[in-house]
Amino acid sequence: MNGSDTTTTILCSPRNLHNRKTTVASSKGSVKSHNSEISMKKPLPSPSKAKSFDYHDACFLNWGVNDLIYLFKYHPIPCVFGFLLLFFMWVEYTLRMVPSTSPPFDLGFVFTQNLNRLISSSPALNTLLATLNTVFVGMQMVYIGWTFFVEGRARAIIATLFMFTCRGILGYSTQLPLPEEFLGSGADFPVGNVSFFLFFSGHVAGAVIASLDMRRKQRWELAYLFDSLNLLQAVRLLGSRGHYTIDLAVGVGAGMLFDSLAGNYEEGKRKVRGGINGVNGNGNGHFVDFVKVNGGGT
Incomplete structure (x- = not known):
């Protein structure tokens, strides 16, 4: 085994990769001298003489x-x-598929059976929970609107626009059936018991976008409050069968994804326009600078 093979073997070890320390030369001259000595002692192999891969390597x-x-x-x-990964591969190979004549299986619905029975037996409670949920959605809208129109920060509202546009495309592309045990309410959002897309949950995604913005501004108490209300909202949506579990889970991921995309959008605009200080990837820029970045300001 030659020297290069020994080095490769050492570096292939996870422990050695983690503990490896780079040696820094005392001066540029010594680095150049060292490199020149190496090149004189052992010339680089030509591509035609490159060693073929061996499974032992x-x-x-x-x-x-x-x-x-x-x-x-x-x-x-x-x-x-x-x-x-191995466990769920085993589950996929052994699990029997849900028949096409049966409603979808949803684990969240199984966990919230008692809540569903309670809500279905009490229309007044259903209306109260729907009203509280609508109030929470209103809180999301107010906060995101505040960040843009009052504080002059555009990231949260850009993320929300991205999110609802994507939700509309995906929700229309694959329209999931309304759960059989759905408990609607005229006080729920969207208000008036109108039709809506199930996939994915805009309720949850909007709350995540607002919470992430609060964290960037170190509004920790408000962020924890929104996270708690978002969790209660998710349980209530499962109990009323207003969303499938997958709608809520993807809603969390969608909120994070579109918040990140909005940050990348702002950062890209800042770089294109020569690095305006007011807008950065953390969403701390002001609306005036945002307008300048987009060519609308002076």
Whole structure:
């Protein structure tokens, strides 16, 4: 085994990759001298003489027990995901599909059966919960509107526009059937018991967008309040069968995704227009600078 093979084997070890330290030369002259000595001693191989891959060179074949212990100790989350991958592969191969004549199976509906029975037996309670949910949606709208029209920060409202546009496209493209046990209310949002897209939940995504903005501005108490209300909102939506579980889960991811895209949009505009200080990737820019970035200001 030559020197390069030994180096590769050492670096293939997760522990050695983590603990590897780079040696910094004392001066540029010594670095150049060192590099020139290496080039004189061993010329670079030509492409025609490049070593072909051998399966014995596979990194994982050089791993030992200590490497595996290191992975479990310092990278537990990827290891858990790896086990879950195998578990759900087993579930997919052994689970019987839901027949086309049956309603969809939803684990969230199973967990909220008692709440569904309680709400269905009490129309007044259903109306009260629907009203509170609508109030919370109004709080989201007020906060996101405040960040734009009063504080002059555009990121939250851009994220909301992105989110609802994508929700409209996806919701129309695949229209999920309304759950059989759906408990509607004229006080629910959208107000008036009108039709709506199930996938994905704009209720949840909007609350996530607002909460992320609160965190950027270090409004921690308000962010925790919105997160708590968002969780209660999700449970209520499952109990009233107003959304499937997948609608709520994707709503959380959608809020994070479109908040990130809105930040990238602002950052891209800032770079294109020469680095205006008022707008940055953290969403701390003012509306005046945002208008300037988009060519509307002076």
